[in-house]
Structure formats: C-alpha cells, structure tokens
Amino acid sequence: MSEKVKVTIDGITIDVDPGTSILNAARQIGGDIVPPAMCYYSKLEGSGGKCRTCLVKVSKGSEKDPRPMPKLVASCRTGVMDGMEVQNITSPEVIEARKGVVEILLINHPLDCPVCDQAGECHLQDLSYEHGVANTRYEFERRTFERIDIGDKIQLHMTRCILCYRCVYVADQLTDGRQHGILGRGDASEISTYIEKAIDNDFSGNVIDVCPVGALTDRTFRFKNRVWFTKPVDAHRDCPTCKGKVTLWYKGEEVLRVTGRKDQFGEVEDFICNTCRFETKNTSDWVIEGPRQIAHTSVISANHYEMLPLPVIKQNQALIEANKIEFDRASKI
Amino acid sequence: MRKENNLSHLISHISNLVKMARKLLLEHINVPGINTLDVYRQHGGYRSVEKALKTMSPDAIVEEVKTSGLRGRGGAGFPTGMKWSFLAKPEGKERYLVCNADESEPGTFKDRYLMTYIPHALIEGMIVSSFALGARTSYIYVRGEMMPQIRILEKAIAEAKNAGFLGKNILGTGYDLELYVQPGGGAYICGEETALIESLEGKRGNPRIKPPFPAISGVWACPTVVNNVETIAAVVPIINDGGEEYAKIGIGRSTGTKLISASGNLNKPGVYEIDLGVPVEEFIYSDEYCGGIANGKRLKAVVAGGSSVPILPANLSLKTVNGESRLMSYESLSDGGFQSGSMLGSGGFIAFDEDQCIVRNTWNFARFYHHESCGQCSPCREGTGWMEKVLHRLEYGHGKMSDIDLLVDVARKIEGNTICPLGDAAAWPVASAIRHFRDEFEWHVTNPKEAMDRNYGLAKYADPLPKLEEVSQ
Amino acid sequence: MLSVTEQKDIEFSSSLISQFDEIVTRYPAGKQKAGLLPILHLVQAEYGWVSPEAMDKVAAYLEIKPIEVYEVATFYTMFFLRPQGKFVLEVCRTGPCCLVGAEKIMDHIEKTLGVKEGEVTADGKFSWRGVECLAACGMAPVLQIGPEYTFYENLTEQSVDQLINDLKNKI
Numbered sequence: 008m009s010e011k012v013k014v015t016i017d018g019i020t021i022d023v024d025p026g027t028s029i030l031n032a033a034r035q036i037g038g039d040i041v042p043p044a045m046c047y048y049s050k051l052e053g054s055g056g057k058c059r060t061c062l063v064k065v066s067k068g069s070e071k072d073p074r075p076m077p078k079l080v081a082s083c084r085t086g087v088m089d090g091m092e093v094q095n096i097t098s099p100e101v102i103e104a105r106k107g108v109v110e111i112l113l114i115n116h117p118l119d120c121p122v123c124d125q126a127g128e129c130h131l132q133d134l135s136y137e138h139g140v141a142n143t144r145y146e147f148e149r150r151t152f153e154r155i156d157i158g159d160k161i162q163l164h165m166t167r168c169i170l171c172y173r174c175v176y177v178a179d180q181l182t183d184g185r186q187h188g189i190l191g192r193g194d195a196s197e198i199s200t201y202i203e204k205a206i207d208n209d210f211s212g213n214v215i216d217v218c219p220v221g222a223l224t225d226r227t228f229r230f231k232n233r234v235w236f237t238k239p240v241d242a243h244r245d246c247p248t249c250k251g252k253v254t255l256w257y258k259g260e261e262v263l264r265v266t267g268r269k270d271q272f273g274e275v276e277d278f279i280c281n282t283c284r285f286e287t288k289n290t291s292d293w294v295i296e297g298p299r300q301i302a303h304t305s306v307i308s309a310n311h312y313e314m315l316p317l318p319v320i321k322q323n324q325a326l327i328e329a330n331k332i333e334f335d336r337a338s339k340i
Numbered sequence: 341m342r343k344e345n346n347l348s349h350l351i352s353h354i355s356n357l358v359k360m361a362r363k364l365l366l367e368h369i370n371v372p373g374i375n376t377l378d379v380y381r382q383h384g385g386y387r388s389v390e391k392a393l394k395t396m397s398p399d400a401i402v403e404e405v406k407t408s409g410l411r412g413r414g415g416a417g418f419p420t421g422m423k424w425s426f427l428a429k430p431e432g433k434e435r436y437l438v439c440n441a442d443e444s445e446p447g448t449f450k451d452r453y454l455m456t457y458i459p460h461a462l463i464e465g466m467i468v469s470s471f472a473l474g475a476r477t478s479y480i481y482v483r484g485e486m487m488p489q490i491r492i493l494e495k496a497i498a499e500a501k502n503a504g505f506l507g508k509n510i511l512g513t514g515y516d517l518e519l520y521v522q523p524g525g526g527a528y529i530c531g532e533e534t535a536l537i538e539s540l541e542g543k544r545g546n547p548r549i550k551p552p553f554p555a556i557s558g559v560w561a562c563p564t565v566v567n568n569v570e571t572i573a574a575v576v577p578i579i580n581d582g583g584e585e586y587a588k589i590g591i592g593r594s595t596g597t598k599l600i601s602a603s604g605n606l607n608k609p610g611v612y613e614i615d616l617g618v619p620v621e622e623f624i625y626s627d628e629y630c631g632g633i634a635n636g637k638r639l640k641a642v643v644a645g646g647s648s649v650p651i652l653p654a655n656l657s658l659k660t661v662n663g664e665s666r667l668m669s670y671e672s673l674s675d676g677g678f679q680s681g682s683m684l685g686s687g688g689f690i691a692f693d694e695d696q697c698i699v700r701n702t703w704n705f706a707r708f709y710h711h712e713s714c715g716q717c718s719p720c721r722e723g724t725g726w727m728e729k730v731l732h733r734l735e736y737g738h739g740k741m742s743d744i745d746l747l748v749d750v751a752r753k754i755e756g757n758t759i760c761p762l763g764d765a766a767a768w769p770v771a772s773a774i775r776h777f778r779d780e781f782e783w784h785v786t787n788p789k790e791a792m793d794r795n796y797g798l799a800k801y802a803d804p805l806p807k808l809e810e811v812s813q
Numbered sequence: 814m815l816s817v818t819e820q821k822d823i824e825f826s827s828s829l830i831s832q833f834d835e836i837v838t839r840y841p842a843g844k845q846k847a848g849l850l851p852i853l854h855l856v857q858a859e860y861g862w863v864s865p866e867a868m869d870k871v872a873a874y875l876e877i878k879p880i881e882v883y884e885v886a887t888f889y890t891m892f893f894l895r896p897q898g899k900f901v902l903e904v905c906r907t908g909p910c911c912l913v914g915a916e917k918i919m920d921h922i923e924k925t926l927g928v929k930e931g932e933v934t935a936d937g938k939f940s941w942r943g944v945e946c947l948a949a950c951g952m953a954p955v956l957q958i959g960p961e962y963t964f965y966e967n968l969t970e971q972s973v974d975q976l977i978n979d980l981k982n983k984i
Contacts, residue, residue, distance in 0.1 A: 056549035057718070057759070058718050059718055107757070114722050170715065170716075187880065190887040191887050192714055193711065193715040194715060194722060448950070449950050449952075484854060484889070485948075487962035488963065522850070525853065526889045540847060541847050542848065542849035542875075543881075602951060604912045647907070700911075701912070704906075704911055708908070708945050711945055
C-alpha cells in the first residue's frame with residue numbers, strides 16, 4: 008500500500024488512502040463537515056456526481072500544484088491529492104451553491120411529505136431543512152406522473168424522483184437483468200420499464216433502501232405508520248440468499264417493515280434479499296440484537312435518543328463560527 | 341429553394357458565398373468534382389498523407405501541430421497539439437481518434453459545409469492525425485440529421501480505401517487504419533466529448549464525470565482523442581506547409597485560419613474562411629465577407645461564437661470597452677471578460693438587425709438548452725426549464741419585474757455547478773442578454789400588450805420580414 | 814409520461830439483418846452495442862418508427878437488455894416512438910432560423926397541412942414538427958425530411974407549398 012495522503016477539510020486535517028474521494032475523506036472525519044450526498048452511494052460503483060449537493064471548494068489543489076480548482080467540484084467524485092485543502096461549510100460560496108441546488112431540486116418536487124412514507128427518513132427533506140428557504144420562487148405547474156406499481160411489492164412514484172440513478176445502479180450491479188432505466192431526456196426523464204413490467208428479482212427490494220426520496224417505496228409498508236412512531240431494532244437470521252442482517256421496524260409487537268441497516272450517512276451496511284424484506288415479518292423469524300442506533304440528524308431519533316452528540320467542529324474556531332446555529336441548538340438540548 | 345444534392349447549382353451558390361484572400365481549407369471548394377478523390381488529388385490532395393506516413397514520425401507530427409499553435413475549432417479553443425500529447429499510450433491497449441462532427445451549436449454550420457463539399461479534406465486529416473496518435477481504428481461521429489453527409493463521407497472513405505490511403509499497409513508503410521462513420525441520434529449534448537463517447541458506445545449521451553479524461557480513458561475505456569472536423573482538416577495544411585508557416589497566419593495566440601459560419605440578418609450569410617484577426621466590422625460590412633446587414637437595417641447585436649457565448653450589443657461587438665477595434669480572434673472577442681466581451685467559440689456568427697427582439701431570441705435559446713439538457717445533473721435539468729418558462733412568460737406579456745433578477749439568479753445557480761459545459765452554455769446567453777439589454781426586458785414587463793402585438797417583429801409579423809430571395813441570393 | 818404504442822408481428826428482413834451484420838463489424842469484439850444507433854436508424858427507415866417490438870428484436874440481435882435500447886431510443890430525438898406520416902417535415906425552430914422567419918414557415922405548414930405539430934394528416938401522408946438547430950443557419954429557414962434527411966433551404970411560403978405539392982404527387 009502506498010503512502011497515505013494528507014487532506015485538510017474545513018481546517019481539519021486527516022491522512023487517508025490515495026484515491027479516496029473528498030467526500031469519503033470528510034466522512035472519515037465525520038460531523039458537520041461531511042457534504043450531503045443525494046446520488047452518491049459508496050456501495051454502488053459509478054454512482055455520484057449528478058445531484059451536485061456535495062459541491063465543495065478546493066482552495067489548494069495539492070502540495071505539488073497548489074493552485075485552487077477553478078470551479079466548485081463534486082466531492083463524491085473528486086479524489087484527494089496530498090496537501091489538498093478543501094472548504095465545505097466554511098465557504099460561503101459552497102453554501103450559496105448548495106442552497107441553489109436544493110432550491111432547484113425542489114422546484115418540481117411535490118410538497119406531499121404529509122402523505123409520503125419516506126418522510127422522516129428523506130434525504131431531500133433533511134437537505135431542505137438545512138439549506139432551503141421557506142418559499143419557492145417557482146411559479147409554474149410542477150411535473151407530475153402517475154403512480155405505478157412495479158410488481159406487488161414496490162411502488163414507483165416518479166413525481167418525487169430526483170433522478171439520482173441509484174436504483175439503476177442497484178439493478179445493474181445486484182441483479183442479473185435490469186428491467187427499468189432512465190427513459191426520455193432532460194427534465195422529461197423518468198424512471199420506467201417502458202413496457203409495463205414487474206421488477207422481479209431476489210434483490211430488487213434494495214431500490215427502496217437506496218432511494219433518497221419517496222419515489223420507490225415498500226408497498227407492504229404503505230401508509231402503515233410514520234417512521235418516527237416505529238421502533239427500529241437490529242436483527243439477523245440465517246438467510247440462504249443474503250447475509251440476513253436487517254433492521255426491523257416495530258409498532259408495538261408488530262413488525263411493520265424490514266430494511267437494510269442504514270449507517271449515519273443513510274447507506275445500508277449490507278443489501279438484503281426480498282425474502283428477508285417482504286416475506287419475513289414475524290419476530291420469531293429473527294434473532295434480535297437490540298435497538299438500532301439512529302443518526303442524530305434523523306427525526307426518528309428525536310423521540311428515542313438522548314442528546315445530539317457534540318459535533319467534531321467544536322475543535323476549530325472557524326467552524327464554531329460557521330455553525331453558531333447548530334451549536335446553539337445542541338447546547339439548548 | 342434548392343435541394344442539397346443539386347451540385348452545379350450549389351457550386352455557383354458557394355462561389356458567391358465564399359470569396360476571400362487566403363484559404364487553407366476551402367481553397368479548392370469551387371472546383372467542380374472536388375468531392376471526388378481524383379479531382380481532390382489533382383489539386384494536391386493526400387500529399388500530407390504521403391509526407392506524414394513516409395517521412396515523419398508520429399511524434400514529429402504532434403510537434404508540428406504544437407508549433408502551429410492550432411487550437412480546437414469546436415468551441416473550447418484548447419491547443420490541439422497539447423491535447424494530443426496528453427494521450428496515454430499504455431502497452432496492449434488500442435487508442436482511438438474520434439472526429440466530432442456532431443455539429444449542432446445554433447449558429448454553426450461550417451462542418452456540414454466542409455463535409456458536404458470537400459469530404460476528402462476531413463478524411464485526409466483523419467489519416468494523418470490517426471497516424472500521429474497511433475490509432476488503428478478511427479470514427480467520425482456525425483450527427484444523425486446529416487444523413488446526406490454520412491453518405492458523402494462513406495463514399496469518400498470507400499474511394500480512399502480503393503486508392504490505398506486506408507485499410508491495411510497504407511502506401512506500403514505498414515500502417516493500418518480503418519475509418520468508420522458513426523451516426524448520432526439527435527442530441528446536441530453529444531457534441532460534448534464524453535457524451536459523444538458514450539453515444540458512440542451505443543448509450544445515452546450523458547456526459548461523463550471527469551476525471552478521468554478521454555486521453556486516459558475514452559471509448560471503451562481506451563485512450564481517446566476527440567477533435568472537431570475543422571481541427572482535423574486543419575492538420576492537412578499544417579503538415580503540408582509546416583507548423584511554422586501556419587503559425588504566421590493569424591494574430592497572437594490565435595493562429596491560422598478559421599471557418600466562420602455567418603447567419604442571421606446579413607446580406608450574405610454563409611461559411612467564410614478568415615485569417616484569425618480580421619476586424620468584426622470588416623467581417624460584417626465588407627463585400628468580401630457578409631456584405632452588411634440585410635435590407636439596409638442597422639446592426640443591433642451579435643452572437644459571435646455560437647448561441648452559447650454571450651450576446652453583445654452592436655457597439656461592443658465592433659469595439660472593446662477600451663475603444664480598440666474588436667477582432668475575430670480568441671483573445672480579442674473575449675477581451676473585457678463577460679462584462680463587455682464574449683468568445684470566439686465555434687465561430688457561429690449570428691447578426692441581429694434592429695427589429696429583432698432580444699427577449700424572444702433569449703427565450704428561443706433557453707428553449708433550445710432546455711430541450712437539449714441530458715437531465716443527468718440537477719442544476720441543468722431543472723434550471724434550464726425554469727429559465728425557459730420565465731422567459732416565455734416575459735416574452736408573452738405575463739412577466740414581472742422581479743423575473744429579470746430571478747433569471748440572473750437562476751443562471752448563476754446553474755453556471756459552473758454542472759457536470760458538463762451545457763449548464764454554462766444555457767446560463768451565459770440569458771445572463772448576457774439581461775446584462776446588455778435589461779431595458780428591453782423591462783419594456784416587456786411595462787408594455788405587455790405592445791410586447792405581444794409588436795414583439796419587435798416576429799411574433800405577429802407586424803414588421804416586414806427580410807426578403808428571403810435577397811438573403812439567399 | 815411516455816405512452817407506448819405497439820406494433821404486431823414484425824420480422825426483420827434478411828437484407829436488413831445483413832446490414833446489421835456489416836455494422837457490428839465496425840467495432841471491436843464484444844462492443845457490438847455501439848451499433849445500436851445506426852441499427853435503430855435502419856429500423857426507422859424500414860418501418861417509419863421504432864416500436865417496442867422492434868426494439869426488443871434489436872436488443873436480441875445485439876445481445877443486450879431491452880431496457881438499454883429503450884433508454885437510448887427515448888433519449889435521442891430522431892427516433893419516433895409512434896407511427897408518423899409518410900413524410901415528416903422537420904422545421905428548424907432555433908434562433909438563427911427564427912431571425913429570418915422560421916416561425917412564419919411553421920405557421921404556414923400547420924395551416925397548409927391542417928394538422929398541429931406532431932399530428933398526422935388524415936390521409937397518413939404528412940406530419941410535421943419543429944426541431945432544434947439543424948446546423949444550416951446560413952441557409953435559413955430550413956427543413957428536412959427523413960429517412961434520408963433531404964434538406965430544403967431558404968424556405969418561403971411559396972417554396973413550402975411547392976414542396977408539399979411535389980410530395981403529394983410522389984405517392
């Protein structure tokens with residue numbers, strides 16, 4: 008293994024393996040300096056670069072070539088160089104651009120969070136709370152599509168889609184016969200099978216877990232409950248198809264849904280099979296491990312867990328300045 | 341009206357259109373039968389292939405192109421020799437040269453013209469360039485709408501192959517090259533080099549995220565160079581006469597000749613080969629070139645390098661803010677940055693007469709970019725549509741004063757934040773139109789009825805249109 | 814949302830298949846997917862449009878998944894996903910053409926044919942649509958007619974009338 012390279016993100020320096028992306032270096036640091044990612048998914052090869060929410064400023068290219076990069080770059084697809092200096096939340100330019108991307112992502116997104124099963128664990132919802140403004144300046148009719156059931160387990164609600172392509176990568180990389188894809192072009196693009204087909208594959212249910220918004224949802228969980236009223240519990244079973252490590256979402260004694268175990272960045276630790284996800288909903292099927300730790304940013308944690316862990320940024324004066332609001336909130340709690 | 345395949349008629353048409361002092365690419369374009377290999381060779385065609393393959397090493401050709409100072413003619417103006425020298429040469433991997441003939445930047449039609457009338461110039465350039473890069477298979481990616489040009493090129497390739505300029509062991513030198521024409525399917529975005537590569541591979545034309553650049557990983561993950569038609573054709577005179585001779589033409593870092601596609605309200609629209617550095621004023625008004633504004637009208641604005649470059653009002657088109665004469669060169673046209681300058685781009689020179697509505701045209705261009713956005717990254721996918729809708733509202737008399745600043749803001753949110761330059765290309769025309777013609781946008785808001793009724797000309801055809809016979813000669 | 818039109822019972826002719834065979838020789842082994850665009854052009858020239866059934870057959874020929882063909886066919890504007898008139902008049906509607914009256918020409922075509930953009934005339938002979946820049950701005954206004962994409966330049970209302978008459982007699 009070659010030498011580690013040094014990268015500084017928002018004033019915090021870390022040594023990472025060569026070839027690491029800026030985003031992943033930031034994730035190794037953790038805390039508030041991690042850029043949001045709506046399309047990048049570390050477990051899906053080729054993903055990222057599309058949503059532009061993870062844009063950061065490279066103020067110093069590397070030790071060898073210290074020139075700054077002329078434009079903001081997508082941190083998920085830009086590799087670190089030794090001596091690189093990156094600004095994320097310390098750059099007003101980045102914050103402004105991200106605000107712009109959020110506004111643009113929202114112009115055609117329906118405001119149907121009250122009836123959306125994803126609400127509470129929706130990345131776009133989180134992002135708009137953090138970076139959005141209360142009003143939209145978009146005064147035209149929003150793009151709408153009809154809801155389609157792709158098979159009896161998954162519902163596609165294209166109106167909510169932000170075209171992150173993650174579900175396409177899942178189908179390409181986890182299943183052997185992709186049947187859905189991106190059709191059309193520009194803002195008329197849509198996820199579709201073109202000719203109505205059921206997506207039927209052992210691993211097709213993972214498109215639900217990777218979807219950052221409520222475009223692909225679990226029909227077996229549809230309107231059953233709001234996620235923040237359910238209790239996540241880690242469990243496993245001996246599954247012949249997948250690793251069988253899941254999170255069960257309980258309401259009382261009943262398992263309402265089964266998902267992969269999502270980490271603090273919203274990514275599943277292991278993809279799970281459809282049998283585990285849709286067919287195995289009795290507690291007796293599972294070995295219970297204990298309550299699932301939920302990221303402090305999630306609304307789900309609000310009712311269940313003690314207090315927000317203090318962000319890493321506390322070590323750095325510049326970051327403390329940049330995050331006054333966050334700090335106030337944390338200290339109030 | 342003419343059909344394009346009516347050749348004799350066409351050639352007389354061309355001789356009217358193309359009159360100029362020095363020509364490197366279009367010198368023999370008026371010669372009857374120049375589209376055939378025999379006539380092309382009688383006029384010095386394929387000399388550069390003999391010279392390059394028999395007497396020069398690939399590296400020497402790259403050096404010659406570097407010396408010439410040739411810059412990419414597709415729009416970005418990146419030095420060609422430097423681009424070539426970036427090409428990775430790993431053992432055991434094919435390398436590819438792909439010619440970008442996906443000409444679709446509004447205002448640009450020089451490549452169509454070149455391929456139609458003098459196809460062997462491109463093929464000759466492809467052979468020399470492929471040899472320089474060590475490519476054994478090369479493709480000319482032609483936009484699908486140019487089916488007649490595809491046929492012309494296929495015929496020319498067959499002729500060249502018959503004469504031993506393509507195929508195995510070219511001219512007995514041991515160099516093998518296969519050249520194919522690949523049609524596109526109707527997508528402006530495929531003019532972006534990585535989208536073109538995706539399209540060539542039979543996929544959607546979604547631009548790739550760079551790095552890696554095509555020079556490292558292009559077609560089928562092999563090192564690839566993508567060059568514009570005119571760039572490749574310009575390699576021929578560079579090899580024939582030497583890079584130093586080529587560099588003597590032009591001005592400063594804008595060396596050589598450039599094909600300019602002139603359109604809009606001009607007396608003589610058409611393709612002109614100019615020495616870089618000709619004053620814009622001379623280009624518009626002299627009889628050698630465009631012959632002035634059609635129908636005796638006055639010049640209102642110029643888009644100098646294809647629809648994506650900033651529009652300039654007449655005064656800034658002819659002179660820089662320092663009062664210097666504006667020249668047709670990469671540097672002079674961009675003098676003043678985007679505040680008061682523009683870009684040479686692909687050389688798509690669009691002239692607007694005094695009756696043209698800037699708001700309508702800006703809406704038209706915004707519609708174009710909305711239509712052509714691939715939809716991969718969010719700022720471009722959503723932002724282009726937003727701008728189009730706001731501009732449509734302004735143009736059709738429902739606009740608000742705040743719309744103007746909204747447009748500036750949306751354009752700013754797209755610019756620089758997208759995967760490929762299409763986002764910039766969509767934002768620049770809108771931002772520049774408002775920068776230089778804000779009063780006209782405001783007029784559309786304050787006088788909506790008049791804007792609808794009169795519309796500076798075209799919406800209701802209230803003003804007399806230019807007489808088409810005169811325009812076409 | 815994309816609507817799907819079906820086409821029953823199609824079989825590619827042997828001459829069409831032999832053209833496909835030639836096309837795939839242009840690419841390295843295993844990269845035959847690159848032949849997708851040229852093959853779709855051939856299919857459209859044959860049938861006037863590309864149906865899901867035809868796309869499935871193309872996918873089978875190229876040994877790729879049908880969705881890969883749908884993705885491509887819906888991305889590029891030249892491929893018609895439903896039947897069109899025998900002659901499709903495609904008029905350039907972008908800036909430089911509009912400066913010299915392309916919008917007027919489109920209005921005239923709409924009036925003359927009596928159908929709106931994208932619709933087919935009752936006799937099935939004509940349809941028309943505005944398309945983006947055709948790279949012929951110096952000869953504007955222009956239109957093209959597939960499958961060979963013949964060009965008609967410097968259009969006037971009279972020349973458009975003449976063209977439509979000629980085409981009517983051609984059938």
